[in-house]
Amino acid sequence: MNPLNITPSTVLIFWLILARVGGMVMTIPIIGSREVPVQVKIYFSLFLTLIIFPSIIQTQAILFPKGKEWIIFSLAISKELLLGIILGYITKLLFIGIELAGQIIGFQMGLGIVNVIDPQSETQVNIVGNFKSTLAMMIFLTLNAHYGFLKGIVDSFSQVPLLSFSINPPLIQKITSLVGNIFIISLKIGAPVIVTLLVTQVVMGIISRLVPQMNIFMVSLPLKIGVGLIVISVSLPYFLYFLKGLFFNVYQDIMIILQTAGVR
Numbered sequence: 001m002n003p004l005n006i007t008p009s010t011v012l013i014f015w016l017i018l019a020r021v022g023g024m025v026m027t028i029p030i031i032g033s034r035e036v037p038v039q040v041k042i043y044f045s046l047f048l049t050l051i052i053f054p055s056i057i058q059t060q061a062i063l064f065p066k067g068k069e070w071i072i073f074s075l076a077i078s079k080e081l082l083l084g085i086i087l088g089y090i091t092k093l094l095f096i097g098i099e100l101a102g103q104i105i106g107f108q109m110g111l112g113i114v115n116v117i118d119p120q121s122e123t124q125v126n127i128v129g130n131f132k133s134t135l136a137m138m139i140f141l142t143l144n145a146h147y148g149f150l151k152g153i154v155d156s157f158s159q160v161p162l163l164s165f166s167i168n169p170p171l172i173q174k175i176t177s178l179v180g181n182i183f184i185i186s187l188k189i190g191a192p193v194i195v196t197l198l199v200t201q202v203v204m205g206i207i208s209r210l211v212p213q214m215n216i217f218m219v220s221l222p223l224k225i226g227v228g229l230i231v232i233s234v235s236l237p238y239f240l241y242f243l244k245g246l247f248f249n250v251y252q253d254i255m256i257i258l259q260t261a262g263v264r
Contacts, residue, residue, distance in 0.1 A: 032088060095133055097182040106127060143247055149250060149251070160261050
């Protein structure tokens, strides 16, 4: 007698769900950071899996593999893990674009050599890029945008049932498009500062021609830093407005990927 109705097939379904959820948890921003202990990621993945499992077991079922079918099942777990990683990177790509905008701004301000350690990637990044990324994380949590990501995890099992994920040209094309959006996002975020500093450099170049005696290097370096900091402060409302639209589309981007991933 099995009061919990646990069968070999239900155990396999649990592992498939855990593979997809675990892949997403490993790659999403904040909790997917290397600063977060691996044990926390494992427990969080198990927690989400236990919540999702009862609803999935009622709507989906798989046959218990026999013989060489275990090899196919192992590949299926790898595919579920890959799908989870892809879905997690959708959100991470947004933060990469934001950090890239800060990198471009920092170089233009003359702060290219002022680097700090990014807790997300444990690599040295521009101090302006780190500031933009940290501020974006706070806005991401404040707007409750992570709820859209959690909803995407649950809805992924209805859009792409277990064992139905396939890598196809439309999926690759969509992922390529999202990667390309990194540069568009960075330019849109950094546009106010980039344009202002470009105009400042042009003006300083004209002044250096008109007044050759002036040490333009000693004047331009603190001027660019001061102008950059002022424009960053003034453009913060625009930064918040842009991120609102960006983060509110996270769930929509996840759904587009899922619909593409389920196409055979």
